[in-house]
Amino acid sequence: MAPNTEREKIEISKYILEHVPKEAEVTRVEYEGPMLAVYAKRPEILVEQSSLIADIVSVIRKRIVVRSDPSVRLPEKEAEKLAREIIPAEAEVTDIYFDPTLGEIIIEAKKPGLVIGKNGTVLQEIIKKTKWRPHVLRSPPLRSKIIAHMRHYLHAESKERERNLRLFGERIFRPKVFEVGDIRITPLGGVQEVGRSAFLVQTRESNILLDCGINPGSSKPFEAFPRFDHPAFEIDSLDAVVISHAHLDH
Structure with missing residues (x-):
């Protein structure tokens, strides 16, 4: 984690600890994806005093979720x-x-x-x-095997998900490196066609893939899938994949 990010996290944690009841027994504050997670041994106290959390959110300008400490x-x-x-x-x-x-x-x-x-x-x-x-x-009106398998996967990979949430959170809340400058958009699919929507959005410090669709009507790889062979696309450099909408057919 960058020093400035760590310093900001310490300051936010200090502010939260100063403004929540001591009887809630807050154990730690972590970045988790787009939110701050406040872990407490008695989370019910913070849940009951939801207005208190709302006041803290209005000051630190970050979304907060209250979680119980795993030990309790x-x-x-x-x-x-x-x-x-x-x-x-x-x-x-x-x-x-x-x-x-x-x-x-x-x-x-x-x-x-x-x-x-x-x-x-x-x-x-x-x-x-x-x-x-x-x-x-x-x-749901009908049971789904897909959903059941997804639940099993999420449960089995809980440690890896926790690690990723922290990693993503640190990147989301990191200090701004560059001022807003040029933005480059590279269509990898979905241009003048239905389906196969995929756009690579790049700034000086971020690479985001907007959608990742397919064209089920084509059997040719270059026409069925986004053009991931484009020189500008490197999967290891992606900061996020944003799905704007989902269709089962494309």
Whole structure:
């Protein structure tokens, strides 16, 4: 991490520690992707005082997410059992799974409103008892093997995802090296055609791939896929891939 980034992080951490209740027991503050993650042993205190976090956000001008310190989270099986006891049976919970990287317990239910509870009371109870942060989803009408495989992958690669989130966060919040200058856009596909959208956007300090589509109607590699053989494109130098929209056919 660059010295200036480290200095800014220390200053932000100091400000947060000075303005949150000591009883919340904040253990660390980390850059995670586009947000600042505040880890606490008693996250429910910060969740209950959401206006306090909003005031801090308005000062430091960065999005904040509150997470529980991994050391205080209940084991997943115990947390699931407790969550099912707390959530009303009328909510019709269909599935519960976990994201260790984000410290989230994901709850799928046919009636998500009942999982949330009036003024979020049920969610706050889950946080207080399990120390996992609830994320409520409506149960899909049809089960999907693809989604099940993705869940398994996310769970299995939680350490790698955590490392990447920190790395991306440090790059996002790094000090500006150059003032805004020239921008170069290189079409790698999607020009005067439907599908295969891919544009390489380059500045003096960043390389971003905007979309990465295909042309399913062509069997020729140079026409079916973006032109990744272009001299300007180097996958190892990409800072981000931005997907503007997704179509199953292209």
